[in-house]
Amino acid sequence: MKLFHKFVLIAGLALTGAPVAAQQPAKELFGAARKGTASRSASFGSYAKGCLAGAEQLAETGPTWQAMRLSRNRNWGHPELIDFVQKLSRKAAQQRGWKGLYVGDLSQPRGGPMLTGHRSHQIGLDADIWMLPPKRLNLSTSEREALSSISTRRSKGAYVNKNWTRAHHEIIKAAAEDKRVARIFVFPGAKVQMCKDAKGDRRWLRKIRPWWGHHYHFHVRLSCPKGVKGCVNQAPPPAGDGCKDAEKWVQDILHPKPAPKPTKPTTPRKPRGPLTLKDLPNQCGPVLSSR
Numbered sequence: 001m002k003l004f005h006k007f008v009l010i011a012g013l014a015l016t017g018a019p020v021a022a023q024q025p026a027k028e029l030f031g032a033a034r035k036g037t038a039s040r041s042a043s044f045g046s047y048a049k050g051c052l053a054g055a056e057q058l059a060e061t062g063p064t065w066q067a068m069r070l071s072r073n074r075n076w077g078h079p080e081l082i083d084f085v086q087k088l089s090r091k092a093a094q095q096r097g098w099k100g101l102y103v104g105d106l107s108q109p110r111g112g113p114m115l116t117g118h119r120s121h122q123i124g125l126d127a128d129i130w131m132l133p134p135k136r137l138n139l140s141t142s143e144r145e146a147l148s149s150i151s152t153r154r155s156k157g158a159y160v161n162k163n164w165t166r167a168h169h170e171i172i173k174a175a176a177e178d179k180r181v182a183r184i185f186v187f188p189g190a191k192v193q194m195c196k197d198a199k200g201d202r203r204w205l206r207k208i209r210p211w212w213g214h215h216y217h218f219h220v221r222l223s224c225p226k227g228v229k230g231c232v233n234q235a236p237p238p239a240g241d242g243c244k245d246a247e248k249w250v251q252d253i254l255h256p257k258p259a260p261k262p263t264k265p266t267t268p269r270k271p272r273g274p275l276t277l278k279d280l281p282n283q284c285g286p287v288l289s290s291r
Helices: 003-016 028-030 079-092 142-144 166-176 188-197 203-207 243-256 282-290
Strands: 040-044 051-055 066-067 102-103 126-131 181-186 206-209 215-220
Touching: 028 282, 040 066, 040 282, 051 282, 066 079, 079 102, 079 126, 079 166, 079 215, 102 243, 166 181, 166 188, 166 203, 166 215, 181 203, 188 203, 188 243, 203 206, 206 243
Parallel strands: 066 102, 181 206
Antiparallel strands: 040 051, 102 126, 126 215, 181 215
16 A cells, blocks of 8 residues: 555544545545644644644633634644744733733644635644734633624725724734744735834834735744754745835725736636645645544
8 A cells, every 4th residue: 555545544544433535635634633643843844735743732711812713623833833822912911902812723733724714824833813902811612703803904905994003013013023923914004004103123024914804813924943844934025124015005905907808718727626635745644644
């Protein structure tokens, strides 16, 4: 039996009690894992095509945070990510009106593709932090399922709205100043507003990247931890503070250009199927099958 197919078979037996087909979507396999492996912590592959060994679970409730949407079982990450979230939550708790942080999706217990939502968050180094300032940190499980974050954008993301505060600026800045952070994704208007409000050293702004959505939460991405082999970093952001680029995003939102007319008929691309285990790094088979 080829090594890959052996891993697929073992993974299926370990998670569901029955063999799985080699072409079964990887999101179904990783989504079925309820706990992490007992092995050494390691992130394998890239943010959108990988897996996670030795994940640590963020406690559902801590002194300055609460994990949200517990039914998703996505409060797992590399230990560096868990430490980062806890550290940032303590800084958030120093802001007026903030008891700490409401923490959204991190990763699944073994990383990998998710059944719903993200393409990234696969190697335990991504975290979604809610824009909603926590007023209390004793939410019940049902309250965490029902409560929603707040939007901080207006004009389709060209500007911030009245929900945006200086505290949001300070918390995101604190995240960007952590040396472990590679990028932080926010809607374009937030980046422009932060550029306007930034004082003194502006180097941290380079990590703040405009992206669609990201007005109910901001998305933090850590770099691969040192010494972890097989973890693939995203290319670093362009040099500079990135403020001009964010302003261009805003102008494109306010004044969208009409789509160019095709000069000749084009053949529609065949839709890409979901990732399977063979699409992921070789280490992901053993991660999935490990007890």
